[in-house]
Each structure stands twice: as structure tokens, then as C-alpha cells.
Amino acid sequence: MKLSDNYLIIEQIGSGSFGDVYKGRDIKNNKDIAIKVENITKTKRIRHEYKVYKYLKENGVIEKVPKIVDYITTPKYNFMCMEMLGKSIDDIFNDLDRKFKIETVLKLGIDIVNIIKVIHKGGFIHRDIKPSNFMVGKEDSNKVYILDFGLAKKLYDNTGNHIRFREGRSMIGTVRYCSINMHLGLEPSMRDDLESVGYMLIYLAQGKLPWQGLKKTKDQSQVDCIGEVKMCTSLAKLCEGLPDCFKEYIIYTRKLKFDEQPDYEYLIKLFDKYLNLKDKENKYEWVDLEDNELKTTKNTIL
Structure with missing residues (x-):
């Protein structure tokens, strides 16, 4: 056609x-x-x-x-x-039995924080961080891209001022990875993109998050149930079995103020330090796999 x-x-x-x-x-x-x-x-x-x-x-x-x-x-x-790009991180994750090696997740942490830094400096927050919104290159599967800016919002108004802090906002994005402040109805900003990245990385390392599979109750919606568990889950439980850099990452992003400029380099160094200790080659685990070693999946990039 x-x-x-x-x-x-x-x-x-x-x-x-x-x-x-x-x-x-x-x-x-x-x-x-x-x-x-x-x-x-x-x-x-x-x-x-x-x-x-x-x-x-x-x-x-x-x-x-x-x-x-x-x-x-x-x-x-x-x-x-x-x-045309390659597969989404979500598709590759499913192909590799829904759990990445820790070296892969650490490298993703470095690459994705760098990507978010570039998007923020370009004047936008993404507001829908999830594995299906990151894809690898068609020719170079060691390169990661961000896409789907359908929910993105400008960070600054026409006078160059940061968007205003507001309360009573509706939930936006994918609830599994949304920040705690978004559950509380607060206007999303740079800190929320980064907190969402943290939950996504933990999901990719663990294969699940504590608030997955929750259903609405008589008194609470599913979104509220997820938010309550997210707020009540200790960082020790959330990051169980993972390097300390994941816990330190979540602590930092949750402490950021609404209009505070994040220290992206600090977050990158958290992952980079541990990755260097592992002394692994700087490429993703799927790069050397033949196409027939990855299951056939359709990309969902919208």
C-alpha cells in the first residue's frame, strides 16, 4: 500500500x-x-x-x-x-527469559541516565519510562535509543521558567514504574523520570517488582494499591540481592526537589564504579547472540 x-x-x-x-x-x-x-x-x-x-x-x-x-x-x-530500529529492551528481556545479567543492567543504567540527561537538557521530561520505550539500533544492537514522546512535556515555559509545582494531578504513564510523587498526585518533573528509571532497572535485574500483580480492592483502586505497596516496601527488600548502587540511586532520586537539577554524573558513577569492579567487556549480553537464539517477537513501539 x-x-x-x-x-x-x-x-x-x-x-x-x-x-x-x-x-x-x-x-x-x-x-x-x-x-x-x-x-x-x-x-x-x-x-x-x-x-x-x-x-x-x-x-x-x-x-x-x-x-x-x-x-x-x-x-x-x-x-x-x-x-527503523531493532528490538525493544522489553522484547529482548522476554527473549532472554525475563532476567538480565547484572552487567547488562549496570550498563543500561549508565546509558539510560545519559539519555535522560540529554532529553532533560533538550527541554523535556518523558513521563512514560518503561522497557518498551527503549530500543536498540537495527545495525548496532549495543546502542540504546529512547522513543515514544507522546506523553512528554516541556520543562520550561516560554519565559524560560521551570514548570510550576502543582498538586492534584492525574496519574500519567505506566503505573508499574511511576514515582511515588506521581502516586501522590504531584506534578512530574526531572526527578520522576529518574526515579522511574530506577524501578525499571530493578525490574530488569530481578525479573519483577514487589507491586506487580496487585488488583483493586473494595476500598482501593489498582493504582492506589500499587502506590501503597510502593511506598511501604523497604529499600532493603526492593533491592534485595542487588549491588548497593541500586539502593543509593533510589535514595538520591527520591530526595530530589521538584525543580532541582539532578546530578546525572553522580548517578552514572554509581553504576560505572560497580561495573568496573566486575571488569567485564563493555557490551550487552545480546550483542553476540545470533538471531535464532532470540525468540521472534513483534516490537510494540507506540
Whole structure:
């Protein structure tokens, strides 16, 4: 199916709550691309995401995010054509029996904190940190990218001031990885992205989090149940069996003030110090695996 004179839509390769993603072809450049599609009568999340990518590019953020090839609108649909990446961290995690080696998680910690630093310095908070929103390169699977900026928000207003602190905010993002302050209804900021990264890394190292599988009760919603367990779980239990750097990471991110500039280098050094002690080569465990050693999964990149 032709999207325009420049692009072909080949097959669906993923889906999400806000639309679908297809494998496509850039006819002019003879390259595979990913095409995200949304029905404009339901949502305009891809339109927002395109504006975020455009703003980030204008502010010099080009290394850690997929390249946007084109944006096309029709009376019924919005299409965003973007660089084709490899598998998501979530897909690889499932392929490797839902637990990464500690060296892999430490390296992810270093790479992802660096990515978040770049996004924050580019003027945005992501607000939906989760394994499926990080992908590896198609040609270089040792390189990690962040994507899906449909829920991203500007950090600063038009006068350059930090967004205002507000209470009574609705939950946004993926509840499993949301910060405690987001459960309390506080406006998310840089600290919340980083706290979410911490929970995601612990999940990838442990294979689970203490608040997974909870259901709503007569008196509490599922979100409230998860929030209560998240607040009541000790760091000793949360980080059981893991190097101290994970506990120190969570302690630091939870102590950050709403508009405080995080010390990203401190967080990177927490992981880097332990990784150096392990004296392992600087590549992910999946890099040398053949394609047939990884299960076949469809990426969900929306």
C-alpha cells in the first residue's frame, strides 16, 4: 500500500493504545522505515510526539532518539515516518527469559541516565519510562535509543521558567514504574523520570517488582494499591540481592526537589564504579547472540 509517492506501507509490526506501527519503505532512499499511525478522531498523540522530536532536533538532540523521516496528515489519519530500529529492551528481556545479567543492567543504567540527561537538557521530561520505550539500533544492537514522546512535556515555559509545582494531578504513564510523587498526585518533573528509571532497572535485574500483580480492592483502586505497596516496601527488600548502587540511586532520586537539577554524573558513577569492579567487556549480553537464539517477537513501539 502506498502512503504517498515516497513511502510504502508493508506490514504491521506493533501496536499500542494510541495507534499502530507498520514496517514501511522509503522509496527514494531504498530504506526500511517505521510508520506510526493514529486515527485523528481518537487522539492526536503522534502529532504531539512529532512536535517533540522536531523541538529536540532543533535543540541539538539527535544521537539518542530515532531520526524522523517525515510527517503526513490526511483527513482521517496522522502518519509519522521514522528510522527503523531493532528490538525493544522489553522484547529482548522476554527473549532472554525475563532476567538480565547484572552487567547488562549496570550498563543500561549508565546509558539510560545519559539519555535522560540529554532529553532533560533538550527541554523535556518523558513521563512514560518503561522497557518498551527503549530500543536498540537495527545495525548496532549495543546502542540504546529512547522513543515514544507522546506523553512528554516541556520543562520550561516560554519565559524560560521551570514548570510550576502543582498538586492534584492525574496519574500519567505506566503505573508499574511511576514515582511515588506521581502516586501522590504531584506534578512530574526531572526527578520522576529518574526515579522511574530506577524501578525499571530493578525490574530488569530481578525479573519483577514487589507491586506487580496487585488488583483493586473494595476500598482501593489498582493504582492506589500499587502506590501503597510502593511506598511501604523497604529499600532493603526492593533491592534485595542487588549491588548497593541500586539502593543509593533510589535514595538520591527520591530526595530530589521538584525543580532541582539532578546530578546525572553522580548517578552514572554509581553504576560505572560497580561495573568496573566486575571488569567485564563493555557490551550487552545480546550483542553476540545470533538471531535464532532470540525468540521472534513483534516490537510494540507506540
